[in-house]
Amino acid sequence: MAALIRRYGTGLTGIIIALTTFWLIVLVILPYFDLFESSFRPYLPAADVGGPKDVYSLSNYITIFQNPAEFNIGLFGFTFPISVAIHMWVFVLTILFSVLTTLTSLVLCYPLAYYMAKVIDPKRLSTFLLLLVVPMWVSELLRAFAWFILLAFKGPLTIVLQNLGIITDPIHWTWGLGGFSGVIVTLVYVYILFMLFPIYNSMTSLDTNQLEAAQDLGAKSWQTHWRVVVPHCKPGIASGCVTVFMLAVGSLLVPTLLSSPSSRWFTEVIYSRMFDENDWNGGAAYAFILLFVCTIFVSLTMRLFKVGLADIAK
């Protein structure tokens, strides 16, 4: 603060601080607070707002546990029906498949990042990076649409696989519970760089001599990765995982294009409460459930793997 004043003078410092405060309070805190407050109030006709029926309650939140429905779960060849609240079910699947999206990206990105940071000839790296980044200049919508077309029922992918003799019957990539494959493939494609770059960054800071030292002391390749590379890159891996998980859970565009009524994403439920039913209070409540549960989930996972928030910020 004192340093700011010394540098820019009282007037300019005042303006900077005023603008920052305005941005923070009016554009960030207030809208959230308004949404948060309204999530505890019932959805009422305009005439009743502020009336005797407009009282605070948890009812918007509780609806997630209501309206049970029968679902069939197939596990190890057995199929058994369970009865869960519809929204709860969508919520659980969203978290589950977001985790799967995150893990898939991780599995794809770790070797790629290692290759880029430690194997590839540095002269060719810039070309390589360009090839990775250029597709990301296309809008998310178009990229999602590309997969929408590729994965269409009896679409290009199915035709290619059929001609290669890998499958005989066409697959519903975007239908049913298996229909999540379309969402996952596209989410991975759309958000993969958010996984790649943090891991790549942490790997470039790893001294190559460490790898050779491990190898020299008798470590096999996997041992070197497990004991030296992964611990070093843990902050980058965590950062990539948190980002991709949060983006996947919160994505609306991709599931809108690539899911079906039986493979819905929780954001679609929030959207439909807000815009189809016009119930902003209920939508807000669901949005906060998603936010809180995901935050807790991420913190617990980070605790489990012993990564601090400060590590990620590095």
Added chain:
Amino acid sequence: MTASVELRGVTMDFGTYRAVDNVDVKIEPGEFFSFLGPSGCGKTTILRMVSGFIEPTKGDVLIGDQNMKGIGPNKRPTAMIFQNLALFPLMTVWENIAFGLEMRGVDKPTRRKRAEELLELVELPGVADRFASQLSGGQRQRVAIARALAVEPKVMLLDEPLSALDLKLRQHMRAELRAIQKRTNVTFIYITHDQGEALAMSDRVAVMSRGEIQQIDVPQNIYNTPANGFVASFVGENNKFVGQLTSSKKYKTDVGEFAVTLGQGVTAQSKTRLYVRPEHVTFTAKPKAGTNAIAAHVEDVSFEGNFASIHMRDKTGRRLTAELRNDPTNPPPAVGSATNVTFDAEKALVLLDSDATAYAEKE
């Protein structure tokens, strides 16, 4: 546990650049062997070929008479100490030391015990649970040595391990390394660009220049009978004179004709230079006829305690240096005085110039 190391016609090319050129050397079991040379001459490349990180373009590396072709670094009986030590920063000292044992599936209590023993061996007890970042440079050095010894290598490879330490500590660690080598009787291959280190520690030294070995010998011979101009210039100081051999024992230069001793392979046709070490120069007011003498003007005398360096110029303006042992009864000549420097024929070496000599002067 110890083994010989042999390089047979080893050549290493990086693209079109030849980093190591047809190196032949046999290092005996339990020997302390140094490669000495200016930076970029291919020392690290040799070490990396012995440890298995790179395969030679041509030639063979043998350890204990076994050809190492196709054997990976994790399967060779070598352990390397890296120039920057490469300790694992996320592991404690004892985990670092026990890393090699962990990779071999040794159980934790045994590993811990062995790590403690090795810490004793390198005289660094009580730091097992600290991290490398909490240790001083010299302590880190010892941890790196202990970590390498833990895998019971037959050959230790050390890549300028002392270069990051300050002078005092470096002197101390020299003796320490030598003692550890004697105690364990492991073959040490030591790399350095510091001639003092190489001469003080090694049983034998190989002097290298631009990928080629110039001379392999015991330290005394490297210093006293250098094989060529490069070795003489790289190891120790010299007064140098360009000239021409006139008879088998006479060398003519621009400051006179001197009686000399011929180095390896010197003939009347070869390009040569005359080398005289500063400590072999003496002073005489009136030299007898027939002795090697050069008239010189004293420019500066620096008194270093046990000896004094005397800087002079001859009549052509060439700088000459003499080193005189401290002796109050025989003081160095006064600054500004004219004197004659003299030297014996046995101490005046005529050595072959090679491309390498020109290279050493550029350094």
